[in-house]
Amino acid sequence: MNFDLLHPRDQLVMLMQRVYRYGMTTTSGGNMSIQDENGDIWITPAGVDKGSLTREDVVLVKRNDEIEGRYRPSSEFPFHKAIYEVRHDLRGIVHAHPSALVSFSIVRKIPPTSIIPQAREICGKVGYAPYALPGSRQLGESIANAFRQGNDSILMENHGVVCGGTDLLNAFHRFETLDFCARLAIKASMLGNYKELSDKQVSLLKHKKNILPQFEPATLSNREKAIRRQITEIVHRAYDQQLMTSTEGVVSVRLGIDSFLITPTGKDRRLLDVGDIVLIHNRKREREKLPSRSVLLHDRIYCDHPQIQAIISAQAPNATAFSVTDYIFDTRTIPESYILLQDIPKIPYGPQYLDEEKISQAIRQNTPVILIENDAILTTGKSMLEAYDRLEVAEFSARSLIDANLLGGLVALDDIQAKELKVKFLNKR
Numbered sequence: 001m002n003f004d005l006l007h008p009r010d011q012l013v014m015l016m017q018r019v020y021r022y023g024m025t026t027t028s029g030g031n032m033s034i035q036d037e038n039g040d041i042w043i044t045p046a047g048v049d050k051g052s053l054t055r056e057d058v059v060l061v062k063r064n065d066e067i068e069g070r071y072r073p074s075s076e077f078p079f080h081k082a083i084y085e086v087r088h089d090l091r092g093i094v095h096a097h098p099s100a101l102v103s104f105s106i107v108r109k110i111p112p113t114s115i116i117p118q119a120r121e122i123c124g125k126v127g128y129a130p131y132a133l134p135g136s137r138q139l140g141e142s143i144a145n146a147f148r149q150g151n152d153s154i155l156m157e158n159h160g161v162v163c164g165g166t167d168l169l170n171a172f173h174r175f176e177t178l179d180f181c182a183r184l185a186i187k188a189s190m191l192g193n194y195k196e197l198s199d200k201q202v203s204l205l206k207h208k209k210n211i212l213p214q215f216e217p218a219t220l221s222n223r224e225k226a227i228r229r230q231i232t233e234i235v236h237r238a239y240d241q242q243l244m245t246s247t248e249g250v251v252s253v254r255l256g257i258d259s260f261l262i263t264p265t266g267k268d269r270r271l272l273d274v275g276d277i278v279l280i281h282n283r284k285r286e287r288e289k290l291p292s293r294s295v296l297l298h299d300r301i302y303c304d305h306p307q308i309q310a311i312i313s314a315q316a317p318n319a320t321a322f323s324v325t326d327y328i329f330d331t332r333t334i335p336e337s338y339i340l341l342q343d344i345p346k347i348p349y350g351p352q353y354l355d356e357e358k359i360s361q362a363i364r365q366n367t368p369v370i371l372i373e374n375d376a377i378l379t380t381g382k383s384m385l386e387a388y389d390r391l392e393v394a395e396f397s398a399r400s401l402i403d404a405n406l407l408g409g410l411v412a413l414d415d416i417q418a419k420e421l422k423v424k425f426l427n428k429r
């Protein structure tokens with residue numbers, strides 16, 4: 001789906017609904033705007049339920065300050081305007097008070113964007129604006145000043161966050177990714193100290209291994225069409241279940257011995273369409289499409305493990321919390337977790353970009369799931385649904401473990417109980 005083709009009213013409604021449904025704003029909080037090529041500003045209205053916003057509710061504030069709309073513009077219009085005045089490269093702004101970012105805002109710390117590889121590039125420079133009265137000229141000045149210094153996202157002291165972007169979708173991605181970093185850091189802090197990536201480690205993300213040679217695909221088989229649909233649906237579902245964010249999460253499904261379908265790089269996961277999925281054949285990519293950065297890792301896993309039919313990697317927040325701390329992800333919580341996940345090894349950061357073989361070797365018959373440090377959880381399966389189920393079970397188990405930690409800690413199934421489960425459900429002695 002091409003978001004750029006949507007009218008500013010529809011862009012604002014679609015993303016405000018997403019912010020609300022993802023739990024990143026309350027009914028009354030938060031606002032968004034777009035400055036169009038005429039210099040006119042489209043903004044969400046004041047005092048309207050964010051959960052049921054319609055396109056007619058959006059307010060247009062023209063360059064000459066004339067207002068068109070059935071409501072007043074958001075009370076924070078002054079700071080939106082102030083930002084556009086100092087940063088002509090920004091065309092979209094998102095402001096809200098999601099609880100994790102508010103936690104950072106009220107302890108006056110900036111969330112760590114080096115906790116996962118892609119966040120620093122997405123969020124841009126994150127600055128800080130001192131407190132001022134909402135809707136006041138002083139708040140506008142304080143925020144505009146922080147944007148003037150080249151920051152793209154600003155943590156607002158005792159208030160929330162405001163993110164600017166080259167368009168509204170870009171601003172939204174910055175906002176959602178920054179919120180994810182905040183949520184992840186909070187989850188991880190319940191387990192211990194979280195680790196951050198060095199500049200050198202973050203730079204590994206810039207590798208160009210996904211620029212494989214291209215090929216012109218033949219006519220699509222019905223099977224391929226069906227798998228494209230399934231991948232698209234599972235990515236939307238993963239997003240709606242908060243197992244993926246707009247900017248992260250990879251799904252691939254095997255098509256044949258030397259071919260598979262994989263999600264693209266750089267596309268919003270919730271807007272993903274069947275035509276965005278990339279066919280890989282003999283280590284070549286479908287013409288003019290860019291597969292996920294981890295395409296060679298997936299290729300290697302399919303090559304080494306004929307039984308694997310699907311691979312998913314995602315930054316599900318609870319499971320990923322284990323990847324950014326030294327805490328062990330012990331799956332001996334309940335039978336379902338141990339049977340589906342078995343033991344989860346933690347692979348150091350780096351091989352996912354440099355040495356695919358190392359990760360592929362860690363996956364075995366009795367190791368269908370791995371954690372990659374400061375990155376993601378990777379699940380495999382004999383079907384896409386099995387890989388997806390493992391991702392969900394991992395996220396549920398991780399959440400139980402984190403919460404259990406606050407209650408006194410896990411009392412794990414013992415060796416005899418674990419062995420009994422292996423014998424009965426995994427045919428191993």
Ligand SMILES: [Zn+2]
Nearest residue numbers: 030096159160
């Ligand atoms: Zn606010």
